[in-house]
Every structure is written in structure tokens, then in C-alpha cells.
Amino acid sequence: MKKSFHNNTIHLNSxxxxxxxxxxxxxxLEATFSNNRTYQYIKMPKRVWKDFLKTITAxxxxxxxxxxxxxPFYKYVEIS
Numbered sequence: 001m002k003k004s005f006h007n008n009t010i011h012l013n014s015x016x017x018x019x020x021x022x023x024x025x026x027x028x029l030e031a032t033f034s035n036n037r038t039y040q041y042i043k044m045p046k047r048v049w050k051d052f053l054k055t056i057t058a059x060x061x062x063x064x065x066x067x068x069x070x071x072p073f074y075k076y077v078e079i080s
Contacts, residue, residue, distance in 0.1 A: 012056070016063025022049040031066060031076075041074040 009021040022044070029041040029049065039070045049070060055065045 012062055016061075017066065020052075020062070022046075024049075027069065030079075036080075037078060038080045039076045039078050041076045044070065044074050048054045048061055059066075 008023075009020045010021050014034075016034055018034055020031045020037070022029050024046055027043050027045065029036060029044045031041070031048065032038040051069065052062070052065055057060050
């Protein structure tokens with residue numbers, strides 16, 4: 001099991017996501033979904049994280065972003 005990190009966790013008011021965080025040193029995005037499953041997406045560039053932050057700041061769907069820009073392109077590990 002991979003170690004979870006919570007130093008920069010953002011808690012979301014989203015149907016799909018409960019929380020999300022990104023570790024700039026390891027390039028791992030950690031997402032906890034509404035079904036309480038947590039995944040780490042590996043080798044995700046910082047630019048994608050910044051795009052995600054812009055998306056949620058603009059009030060757009062966090063779940064849609066994950067489904068279109070992250071899930072199809074980055075390997076993941078379920079950690080819980």
C-alpha cells in the first residue's frame with residue numbers, strides 16, 4: 001500500500017470527489033472519491049494540477065476534469 005499524504009488537501013463540495021491533493025516532489029495526485037475510495041495518480045505533471053485548480057476556482061466540475069484530463073492518461077494505484 002502506498003503512503004497517503006495530506007499536507008495540501010483540498011476538501012471539495014463535489015458529487016464525485018471528497019478531497020484531492022498533489023505532491024509536487026513526487027508528482028502524485030491523490031483523490032478520494034465520494035465512494036470513499038482513494039487513488040494515487042502517478043507521474044502527473046504540475047501543469048495538470050494547476051489546470052485542475054483553475055477549473056475548480058472557476059466553479060467548473062472537478063469530476064469532469066478528473067474523468068477527461070487525468071484518468072485516461074495517468075497510471076494509478078488504489079490505496080484505500
